[in-house]
Amino acid sequence: MRPGTPSPELRTVSPWSSEDSFNGLNTQSATTGEVGGQPPPPYRARSLGAVDTQAVRDRPVFRHTSDHRGWIQSTTSASRPQDVRHPRTILSNRSDPRRDVEGQHALDNRATEAEDANAEDHISEERRKQLFMDRSVGKRGEWDWLEDRRDNDPRYHPATEESHRDMVEMLERLDAQLATLLSQWSVTTTLLALVIVAVVAYPIIYPSDPDTHPLLLARQTSAAPIRNKGSSAAYRSPEVPYGTQLRSGLNVRDVGAPRWASGKDGDIRDIWREVTRGGSSGEDGKPIPTGLIMTILGRDEVVEHKVEDLTREILVIGRHLSEAGVKRVALYLPNSVEYLLTAFACAFYGMSPVLLPYNQPHVKVYELINSTGADALICAAGNLPLDDAAEACKNLKLLTWVVEKTSRHMDWNGVPDSADDHLKVSVWHDVVAEQKGTGATDLPTNDQCPPLAPIISVWQPVDPDIQPTITTFTHQNIVAATAALITTIPLRQRLTPADLILPADGFTHTYILCQTFAALFTHASLAISSVAGPGVDLATASRSISPTIIIASAETMASLHAKETAALTSMTGKLGKYTHSQAMSAGRMPTDSLVFRLLAPSSSSAGNTPGKLRLILTSERLGAKTPFLTSTMLSDLRLFTRARICYALTTAAVAGAVAQSNVFDYRTEAGDGRSPFGAPISSVEVTLTNEDERALEGVMPRGQVVVRGPGVSGGETRLVGVRGQMGGDGTLRIFDV
């Protein structure tokens, strides 16, 4: 038979059979694989039901040949799939392990099989030998790539060799042991397994993200790209980066102005005007929320004041003061609504309020009144002896008593004879009652008001013998600080009309005063307590209300920390504190889950409803020798009070604060120094000066702190007695020199 002529028994299905195409007898179709008129065997879909095993066995078997003919159908004894032999077994003399080989019969079989194979493959003996020699030398034939693929097919190589037997045995032993282990599965085991699954799955199902992105805490200030020799770059809040103006005011727009008009800075009068707008409808038709202003009297009584009444009082008192011809009004009052009303009255009538520190020895108070040049004094009734005051303060023209309700039956109008000619004594509630029906309740516009007069603040250290610092603040300083303190806190935690703010420190401190103005400006509710002062107990200050925000002094927080740490003795309490610290170091505020409420109830009674208190604003008074808070103390206080705490750096010459820590920054540092103060607020910028240039190179300069901006009295000031350093994360750190 001529090679190339297809024999009748064989069906050549190789599409690569070139001789066929050359003959022209069979055309190729590469896409369909048809050869001539013989289509490939039909595809048989797998059936899900019973398989006709006989038909499976009877399906045609194709065998691959090593030469050009490719796949050919096998018609010999290798007609079942299992009978197809690997070509290597044909070419080598190795016995086929699937066959029983016994004695000479095996050899005969092998010989006849080899011959059969040769015969059906049409490979001559010489050709077979040649192929075998090539293979032993390593010469790769045309189709060896296909055989390599089949070599890796485990169906042709059942693992029943000696080396596999040990592994099989070991696996079986392991399997038996595992079966024994699992056969002891009981109810306890099921419970344990469920508990383990719960422990693993709980953080996946209820993941908790940190309160803020950690990278936002990694760089909290923006530094200027340029610096002068001898000083560092100017560090600012990210709200007002280099190239933009520092925040200088409240951005107050006139009532009729369009919404896109840029606002003016405004002053303290605009704060009260904003308060009076509460209740009316705003520009977009939505009603402006009204903030409540209430006073806590004694243990149970809470008195709410109406804004119209307060407005009337402001106008009446302002008129009363200006008619007496006074220029500087000294305030020696505890926290009370009269304090705020006097401040607003002075703003509307062009007078200077002098904010005197409360609870000082009388001699000190007279000294301060004289040195500030105050010619009016508004004092709580009975706090200062009238004769001595009249004697010591010859400049006083007007003295107004603020009498509490319980003492109003007494006559406070008496004037000592020696001072009869120049001193007038009046009583607040009498003045207000006299003009009750007459005064208008419309606030004068800015044109009708006399020019603004500055606010004088007295910064008194804790020790009364130390000389105080007397600072003069313009309205712009106060208003810039108020606006900056509003925007320093991110939007999620900012003062809202739903908040109740309790200032638990005296209004004398401009930080407290500016935060109170911020509360009024944002229409939040304000609770004024007369016991508020530095070092007050928080539980006492918040007796009959549940505030959401408390503004406290550092002394209060330090004593609270000492008390709570001493009270924490039980193991469950300590364990609770430990797990809560874990949550805080992961960046989350710990929640009071049911378990911990049962085991370790919070003994802190600040705020009557535990958990409602959400923010405590506390400040460090530089130069006042107050105890400062370390980072670990702040962290513990957050756990005790379950509230976020912001720690602000304040000084005499800066209205409001210099810097305030981030409300979401719960990181702790070891050490006994002051906790880092975070970024400067947006009304000031901070620079560090140093004679040594090397201390200023790099990203953590240290040196003396210089503060500039619209919030600083006189435009620029230097912090005395301390050195500052900018941390790697952009927080300001202060060290005593």
Added chain:
Amino acid sequence: MAAEIRVDTGQQAHMDAQMGGVNMNMDSEVPQAAEVASIFTPINLVLLSLFAILVYMRLRPSKSTAATLPQPAPATVFKVFTPPQLMPYNGQNNMPVYLAVRGNVFDVTSGRNFYGPGGPYQNFAGRDASRGLACGSFDEDMLTENLQGPLDKLEDLGGEEMEAMKGWEERFNEKYLVVGKLVPVGHADAEEDEKEGSA
């Protein structure tokens, strides 16, 4: 070995109990012992230790991995330049590119394609570019030749050219950082030339 025997008897007792109870009385102690001990079967111990490990991993103090951002480049120091001191800042030898407009020295390294070596305005780099920007020309004769002499006072330029220069100056102020002041040699503010290696 002992454990295996106990387990086997436990299983044996189990099987006997299932079989019908003939052996139950005899082996009553063994099943009880097996039940008491059955809480601490190996599988329970394995699961208990796994639970203990998980609880420990949950409660152990986490290593505080404080996230840090790479530090920005430290701030440039504001310098007072004289024309010879400004010359080296033309982008060659890895120096930044500065140019001066009306006494203000701008850091135009970000516009290196224009002002650096090989750029169209490369003549301005390290020089006083005021006249060139005012007249809109990049020629060499727009630059002051004598670096030791006084600065170009731009007195002979007309209103239009001054307007053009003001426009350029505004653009520069918006785009680039002012890093210094240009004063003539011998001016009171001029700093001394830095010697090699000294601060």
